[in-house]
Amino acid sequence: MSAFLFIKVELADENYADINPPFKRKRRLKIGTFKVTSNGYKLGERFLKIIFDNALKQKVEEIYVTIFDKRQEQVRLIKLLEEWGFNFHGTKTTVNGDEVLFVKKFVKGKADPANPKKTYPFLQWDSSFFIVPIYPEYHTELFPDSMLRTESAMDFVENKPHRNAVSKVYISRSYERRLDPGDLIVFYRTGGVYGGVATTVGIVESVVTDIPDEATFVALCRKRSVFTDDELKEHWNFKKNNRPFIVNFLYSFSYAKRPTLKWLNEKGIIPNVLDMPRGFRRISKEDFITIAEYSRNV
Structure with missing residues (x-):
């Protein structure tokens, strides 16, 4: 055992x-x-x-x-x-x-934004809020607890570090990089007006932007991202004039009821369904609460 x-x-x-x-x-x-x-x-x-x-x-x-x-x-x-x-x-x-x-x-309301692990799983409400897309082929690999009903658990039985880890890595080239420890991220699984859904909440631990070289990038992401070392190297070298940065975050929870892109559009959280964020996009605290309240309505 x-x-x-x-x-x-x-x-x-x-x-x-x-x-x-x-x-x-x-x-x-x-x-x-x-x-x-x-x-x-x-x-x-x-x-x-x-x-x-x-x-x-x-x-x-x-x-x-x-x-x-x-x-x-x-x-x-x-x-x-x-x-x-x-x-x-x-x-x-x-x-x-x-x-x-x-x-x-274990006291609610005592979140430490400077070191979210210390007060995990509690959220820091005096923070910034973001929504960010994640492609279907990576979504459930990174968030097995957020598996959709259309997916089979048998496809995710193999034990992999990034699936078990609470502390995970998101790789991005987003223009918006001003994330701070304690900020909250809503992860949106892409898939169109009805197939795309917000599924998961993460807590920012840190953001690493000044990465000196490929080897450092691979070492920082290893075992906490969905990518192999070779895939990480491809990410690093894909656009040499716009190197990726890393958001270290804690998996917080999965929404019980997942709002679709259509619903997000109707509520004004994503005002234009044709203008989904390509990277991190700020949303309001009220937007975050609206999603949370919808999710509880099961």
Whole structure:
């Protein structure tokens, strides 16, 4: 077995006598087991997405995990947890010795725009909003959770790093490059007036524009984009007078109900169906909320 995850909800009256310093009374999600073999498939990030989705569903205030910090794989896991907002709290006494304990505060409205991973999955509402197209042949490869009903899950069973990763890469030559950490992106799967749909929301981590050479570009994109190394090289050299730039972003969520291009046009979000954005296009906060409210109406 290369990976295993076990989580459970604990209520405010849970007994934490073996934890030092003591926990305050809160509803929590405990990560009982988090085991991932280091295989390059980004399963650790996939597990974190499952954990955070369940924390939202169960309306907990904190997530915590206890772990020994002796072996190399345990140290790697601790570093991953810290990267995603878990902080050292103290220790838990067990028959095999003391485990270290890490806690992630899970409070809505506390998004950190400078470091979105720390407060993921919460959104920064005081930010800019964008819509950007993604072609069908790349869409579900990058966003398997946003698969359309017309697609088959059997076409996406192979384990690939960019599918499991929460932290992903979008490559662009857009004239609009003024994206900041914490900004929100609506990804639009192209396909015409009725076939084109907005499916996915991402949170900008960073934008890399000053890329010195091909090798650096490939290294920055590897395992987090849908492209092979050779395809990345083709992208880099396609237009030498307009080199691509990179948007590092976090996959946030998929819309339950997907608005079509026709609907986006009727609502004035994309005013002209013949003028779909070729790159990043700014939309208003109100537009973003309108899409979100439509998506919930299922």
